[in-house]
């Protein structure tokens with residue numbers, strides 16, 4: 001793997017890594033695992049990075065903002081003694097995605113767990129939005145998930161081990177007038193993950209769609225929407241979401257829904273007509 005200017009490495013503590021500064025690569029140490037987390041600098045992705053680092057996993061973190069990547073890599077490496085690679089890349093662009101894809105497929109430095117987490121929504125509804133922004137959202141929420149999963153699976157199947165967690169959303173299973181493309185993108189992530197899990201069954205690779213509800217992260221600030229209209233009961237903590245997602249992934253769950261309130265709403269949503277779901281969804285999102 002060649003070193004790109006916007007790729008960095010914070011090696012593990014001395015004695016724990018085979019990092020060679022002259023090559024700028026982090027080969028996976030025997031017996032150690034490496035997880036690649038997209039969007040690993042904030043919110044749910046940062047919680048994944050921290051929980052995996054605490055367990056001793058080496059990391060590859062992907063996001064656009066180089067300074068935040070460097071800060072996160074330094075923090076986690078110093079605190080947990082792991083090696084952290086960073087790739088500053090915009091997953092909505094062919095170039096950025098291609099670089100991350102190449103890293104995922106690098107046979108010399110295997111990725112044992114891929115967390116497709118980066119994603120975003122839009123402030124405007126479909127009627128008022130810029131169609132280019134809608135397409136950019138699809139590129140990150142859908143195309144990047146598809147391509148990175150496609151890049152990761154062959155080596156995982158050949159090794160007979162590995163895992164992929166695709167961060168979807170409860171929005172993928174309920175109609176949402178305020179985010180039609182976002183909801184559709186997350187419905188795709190859930191359906192894609194569930195179908196692929198059937199294809200790889202028995203090959204030693206676990207796939208999980210993690211479907212959080214409203215979670216306190218930077219997501220809503222970036223979109224510029226108020227959190228005030230959403231009842232407090234519906235808010236989840238990113239650390240709790242990730243703990244539930246990892247636990248479910250490791251016990252082989254294909255769909256993970258963190259939080260009792262959302263587990264109950266999944267059961268309820270199966271019992272009521274879609275017209276009722278649309279009515280409830282319209283009222284919950286009216287204040288956002």
Ligand SMILES: NC(=O)c1ccc[n+]([C@@H]2O[C@H](COP(=O)([O-])OP(=O)(O)OC[C@H]3O[C@@H](n4cnc5c(N)ncnc54)[C@H](OP(=O)(O)O)[C@@H]3O)[C@@H](O)[C@H]2O)c1
Pocket residue numbers: 038039040041042043044045062063064065066068089090091092117118119120121140167168169170211212213214215216217218219220222
């Ligand atoms: N928060 C919620 O209520 C909620 C609920 C359900 C599902 N989700 C899903 O959870 C995932 C994480 O969301 P979050 O709430 O943790 O969001 P967040 O706090 O806004 O963090 C987003 C992360 O993704 C990175 N990112 C954004 N666009 C990117 C791009 N084009 N290329 C590469 N990296 C990019 C950001 O870093 P840079 O800006 O530096 O690139 C950041 O690290 C998303 O897929 C979201 O749809 C969130």
